[in-house]
Amino acid sequence: MRRTRPLLITALIGSLLLAPAAADASAGPPDAVPGASGVGDPYLPLAGNGGYDVVHYDLDLDYTPATRQLKATARILAKATENLSRFNLDYQGPPITSVSVNGRRAPYVHEGGELVISPRSALRKRVPFLVEVSYAGSPQAIDDPALGVYGWVPTDDGAAVLSEPDGARSWYPVNDHPTDKASYSIRLTVPDGVTALASGEPLGRAVSRGGRTTSTWVSREPTASYLVTVAIGEFTVERSRTKSLLNITAIDPKVSATDGGLHQTTATVTDWAAGLFGRYPFSSIGGIVDKVGVGYALETQTRPIYDGRLPSTSLIVHEMAHQWYGNSVSPATWREIWLNEGFATYAEWLWSEQHGGDSAQARFDRIHARPDTDPLWRRPPGDPGRDDLFTGAVYSRGAMTLHALRQTIGDERFFTLLKRWAAEFRHRTASTADLLALAEKVSGKELDALFTAWLYTSGKPARP
Ligand code: TRP
Numbered sequence: 001m002r003r004t005r006p007l008l009i010t011a012l013i014g015s016l017l018l019a020p021a022a023a024d025a026s027a028g029p030p031d032a033v034p035g036a037s038g039v040g041d042p043y044l045p046l047a048g049n050g051g052y053d054v055v056h057y058d059l060d061l062d063y064t065p066a067t068r069q070l071k072a073t074a075r076i077l078a079k080a081t082e083n084l085s086r087f088n089l090d091y092q093g094p095p096i097t098s099v100s101v102n103g104r105r106a107p108y109v110h111e112g113g114e115l116v117i118s119p120r121s122a123l124r125k126r127v128p129f130l131v132e133v134s135y136a137g138s139p140q141a142i143d144d145p146a147l148g149v150y151g152w153v154p155t156d157d158g159a160a161v162l163s164e165p166d167g168a169r170s171w172y173p174v175n176d177h178p179t180d181k182a183s184y185s186i187r188l189t190v191p192d193g194v195t196a197l198a199s200g201e202p203l204g205r206a207v208s209r210g211g212r213t214t215s216t217w218v219s220r221e222p223t224a225s226y227l228v229t230v231a232i233g234e235f236t237v238e239r240s241r242t243k244s245l246l247n248i249t250a251i252d253p254k255v256s257a258t259d260g261g262l263h264q265t266t267a268t269v270t271d272w273a274a275g276l277f278g279r280y281p282f283s284s285i286g287g288i289v290d291k292v293g294v295g296y297a298l299e300t301q302t303r304p305i306y307d308g309r310l311p312s313t314s315l316i317v318h319e320m321a322h323q324w325y326g327n328s329v330s331p332a333t334w335r336e337i338w339l340n341e342g343f344a345t346y347a348e349w350l351w352s353e354q355h356g357g358d359s360a361q362a363r364f365d366r367i368h369a370r371p372d373t374d375p376l377w378r379r380p381p382g383d384p385g386r387d388d389l390f391t392g393a394v395y396s397r398g399a400m401t402l403h404a405l406r407q408t409i410g411d412e413r414f415f416t417l418l419k420r421w422a423a424e425f426r427h428r429t430a431s432t433a434d435l436l437a438l439a440e441k442v443s444g445k446e447l448d449a450l451f452t453a454w455l456y457t458s459g460k461p462a463r464p
């Protein structure tokens with residue numbers, strides 16, 4: 001079933017293009033309304049858009065590292081959720097050269113990070129439509145005073161993409177919010193001799209023609225826009241297959257001449273995590289080590305990006321744990337970021353505990369011993385604010401919250417909860433309220449006091 005999806009999408013796109021175009025605007029529904037410019041995220045009000053759901057992104061990217069020029073076409077298959085007179089995409093990339101909807105040129109306005117498209121005839125609720133946007137120029141990374149550098153990041157020999165939380169708009173037009181996951185196909189064309197990778201699985205072999213090489217990458221499982229990655233440059237690539245999973249790791253030889261065990265450790269860690277969290281949610285694993293210069297790693301789907309050096313085992317555990325917690329079970333809003341970082345950090349603690357290192361209890365105790373005046377206790381992780389998405393408390397107090405929960409409900413129920421959380425919200429989004437409800441169901445205990453103290457109350461919480 002899953003394997004046929006890209007074919008189905010190709011057929012759908014074809015039939016949309018062949019369908020006789022509605023003759024004039026009057027063919028659209030009379031009660032059409034403009035789609036919203038955001039999905040209502042409390043931290044990022046313009047992230048995502050209303051009025052439609054994206055089914056699939058087909059991205060055709062041609063990049064020349066020496067000139068940093070990108071020439072691209074994005075084909076977006078979406079389904080209207082209301083009768084739409086116009087709709088928005090999030091976009092802050094190179095200049096647009098053309099926009100069409102269902103094969104007909106469409107007027108558009110591009111202002112700030114919003115691309116507003118007015119199809120010639122209004123879109124009908126529940127009916128799929130195809131948007132095609134072509135653009136060319138030099139993509140710029142987003143450089144935010146609080147969140148750092150993210151999005152499409154040019155490197156000295158290519159580019160790397162790390163888009164959390166809303167950087168996808170720097171390189172393709174997108175409904176840029178985890179609540180609208182979609183499948184992806186990405187075609188990368190680069191000069192012969194340059195290596196190009198993306199998240200997901202390669203489709204066939206790379207093809208070279210006229211001095212340029214094209215590779216195609218497919219993500220069949222639902223993918224949040226911030227987790228889509230591309231890496232272009234000089235890389236040493238290793239491929240293998242473990243059980244059902246393809247493993248692809250790539251290392252910039254300027255970072256390291258050897259892989260330092262990344263390939264094997266990623267496979268080992270994934271197996272370990274699947275034992276604790278349940279079946280791996282995607283079709284391949286791996287990792288990319290590149291000189292990006294942003295100073296952080298990102299759990300890009302199937303293939304995390306590690307910046308500047310070979311990752312420690314603990315960092316591999318963190319990023320691979322995100323494949324379950326963050327990538328498959330994604331935050332319903334960016335306020336829920338602790339559901340990503342608290343779980344990934346707690347996975348590091350569990351790895352340590354089960355591999356001869358400190359126990360989770362020891363780590364909890366060490367952090368809890370910090371004085372009441374430590375800044376860690378100032379801002380509770382349940383609502384860190386947009387500028388502090390990646391602040392220490394989100395990670396460590398988030399992990400402590402899970403440990404306090406484990407202490408309260410016991411190991412057996414806690415580990416059942418970890419699996420059920422991943423299973424019940426697989427490939428979806430979830431909130432802290434969903435976790436509280438599931439934890440209460442699994443344990444039969446009232447847990448809101450614990451959640452309130454650990455996630456929403458400033459000051460050091462009492463031990464459970
Ligand atoms: N989500 C990343 C991780 O924990 C971290 C991250 C993303 C980050 N963007 C950031 C950290 C910006 C600091 C600044 O793996």
Ligand code: ZN
Pocket residue numbers: 299318322340341344
């Ligand atoms: Zn993380």
